[in-house]
Amino acid sequence: MKENKVLKSSMIVMLFVIVGKILGIVRDSLVFAKFGTSHSSDIYVWCFGIVYLFTSLGYGLSTTIIPVLTEYIETKDTRERNSFVNNVTNTSMLATVIITGIGILFSYYIVYYFANNLSNDPMLFKQTVKILRIMFLSVLFLTLQGVVAGALQAHKEFSIPSAMAAAANLIYIIYLSLFVDKFGLTGFAITTVLAFFIQFIINVPKFRKLGYRYKLEVDFKDKDLRKMFILMIPIIISTATMQFNLFINRSFAIGLYEGAASILDCANKVTLLTYEVFAVAVSMIIYPILSTFIVQNNHEEYKKSLVKSINIINLVMIPAALAIVILREPLISVLYLRGKFTISSMKLVSEALVLYSPTMVAYGVRDVLNRAFYSAKDTKTPMIYSVVGVVINVVLSAVLYRHLLVPGLALSSSISSVAITLMLFLKMNKKFPGIQFSSMAKTVGKISIASIIMGVIIYFMKKIFIINLVSGFVLNLTILFVCAAIGSILYFVLTYLFKIEETMYVWNIFKSKISKK
Template sequence: MKENKVLKSSMIVMLFVIIGKILAIVRDSLMFSKFGTTYATDIYVWCFGVVFLFTSLGYGLSTTLIPILTEYIETKDLKERNSFVNNVTNVSMILTVIITGIGILCSYYIVYFFANNLSKDPIIFKQTVKILRIMFLSVLFLTLQGIVAGALQAHKEFSIPAAMAGSASLIYIIYLSLFVDRFGLTGFAITTVLAFFVQFVINVPKFKKLGYRYKIEVDLKNKDLQKLFLLMIPIIISTATMQFNLFINRSFAMSLYEGATSILEAANKVTLLTYEVFAVAVSMIVYPILSTFIVQNNYDEYKKSLVKSINIINLVMIPAALAIVILREPLISVLFLRGKFTISDVKLVSTALIFYSPTMIAYGVRDILNRAFYSAKDTKTPMIYSVVGVVINIILSAILYRYMSVPGLTLSSSISSVVITLMLLIQMNKKFKGIDFNSMIKTVWKISIASIIMGVVVYFIKKIFIMHLAPTFIVNAMILLLCSILGMIFYFYLTNLLKIKESMYLLDVFKQKIAKK
């Protein structure tokens, strides 16, 4: 494995993720423009949150399949690999069909117990149950998507899985642009099912090109299948708890006022902008690489790759979190201020976002740590700490939302995510002795210093614009563009001045590209 493999691969995948994220921004902007911060958006966001709990099935399958299939690739032929993947697919789909059926049948009770505030209006309650039943069909494709995407990543094929989100967003954009006025919220729910189907389908051609062919094979006695499901259970619990945190916060928000869930969701979307573009790309790349090092018993490279990956995450996420807080109102205005989304909505989201921003750093580092544990076939540790995180979030949310409304819910998420990430770091240090966490801490300090100085520069640039110009769409876009460009240039100058290795490498790559041209 060549040095800086993680950086190079991540940058390729990031192109696809960035395209997907741009499309997602357009999708979210259209959604808030068409529905505003109303019960329609609240219903969709809440129902999507219920269904998204079951992404843990696809994620669990993908995550546990990668190290096992990586071992198959190293030691077994295509026929054995194909048989194993078919066995996983068929058994998983039998379970998923049962879960989907139960979810559809129990939708009434799910809404009644977790969004009881809606039962005050029979029409809204009935519509919520209907939307939830439609969207439960998405779970079928989440499972298939997880298996196929996991197989591709085990073969070091990252581009197609990275393109899944973009393809789904295109489906949403087409519906919201052309058909939403005719088919409304019900059509939007059907579009969600179609979007998840498309995410699965785009992986199939590459999957087949690798030699995999579907057959009806079910062997419950297969030892690797049993091992996969045993490993998967803690991952499902761990991943589900992350989504359950969001679900709990949305349910608390549903009891506040009309549009509270929408405000929370808008803040969440902005918070995850950089996280989903960068941190997800790095964690996607690093997981199979770490799995390969474990299979090869190459623990020195494993430790180096882990520290390097965390440093890369922090290099981007720390300044991004600070910049988003400073530029939150221009950013929210450019993204959502149109149609039924108003200035007062911008103010509400802006306040909630202040308390939400630390989560993007914590999520990024936690993703790397979780996958590091998974690659070493330790699924128990992330599960335990994720459950602790849910307990912390529920307790804090139940207290803070009464006094701080939506910002209290975002603050509770930040506190729980930061605490759990620190716990995982401590546990990882105990599990793999010799990891150079001291250098990582020094790097974090350097990144923080550079970020704070950059933040001061960005703040004064924004201040100059606000003092002299009215905050129109064009002005807000200019603020974001100028602050982003000057902020990045100044920040990377400082990180190179402070001799942060990962930043220096990126600058060297950029210089080489310029020299070649």
């Protein structure tokens, strides 16, 4: 396997992810335009957060099935692979049906205890319970999606799993454009269930093409099934804790003022723009590659691929985080300033965004490190540190939200995510001695210097362009376009002059293409 396999594969997947992210931006813009930062948007954001806690089931399945199924692909025939996948599907769906039923049955109490600010208004409380019960049905498709998408990735098929977000966002956009005025928030909850179903179903044709056929096979005694579920429990806990962090922050926010949860969610979405396009693609690609190296007992290539992946993450995330902070007002204005999303909402989101920005880099690096531990069949370490991160976040949130309101919740989330990432770094260094973290630190230093120089330039460029922040969509779009274009070129040149390996690799590919033409 070539040294730059991660970079090449990630760029291909990114094309699909970018489409999904663009549609996601359109979706979010329509959501805030239709609902604003109101009780309705707070209800949806909070209920969606509850359901998203259970994405850990799908993520746990897709993550743990990859290394086990990779071994099946290497050593066993199609019939045995098919039987194993069917067993995983049926046993996990049995558990999911039970969880979904319990969630629907106890929705009243979930709302009462975790969103008691809404319980003060009987109408809002009743509506929240109704929306939550509808959206709990999404959990069924999260499980199916996790199994099928994980199987595809085990076969190094990444394009369709990376297109799931685009398909789901298209469903949201159709509803928000054509039907939301008639069916409102209830229809939006039903649309959410449909979107999760679409994410599952688009994987099925390729899944069948690989030779998989569904059968009602259940064998609780299967040793590989047990091994997978043992590995999966810590992953579910560690992944759920990440979503639980967001849920806790939203629950604190929903008690502050109308629209506070939506403000926090909007700031988080802007922060994760680059992360969801780039870092998710890298972590998706690197996991089966690292799993293969572990199966082959090739620790040297494992360590090289890990370092290269983290360097790639930092190369994009560090300048992106800085640029988003500097250009936050025009960016938020272009994305959301329309309909019921007001100037005051934009300013509140902008304040929270500054303190949220460190999570962009931390999330990206943490995802790669988590996948590295999972590929080595160590699922306990990420789980333990994730639980520690939740404790840090809850304590800090309880203190900071009283004094700093929504920005305080953003700050607590940033501190928690950075702390988790640093702990994972230290543990990985002990687990695999010889990883060249010193060279990686030098690369981070070069990236940081280049990013700061770029940041200073685009800051003064913004000052030159700006006359009145909210004078119009065209002004803000011009600021973004010009600053992003010139800033990106400047940053690329600086990282090339600093001889950052990943930048030089991209430049050499470009030169070779030009010379051939």
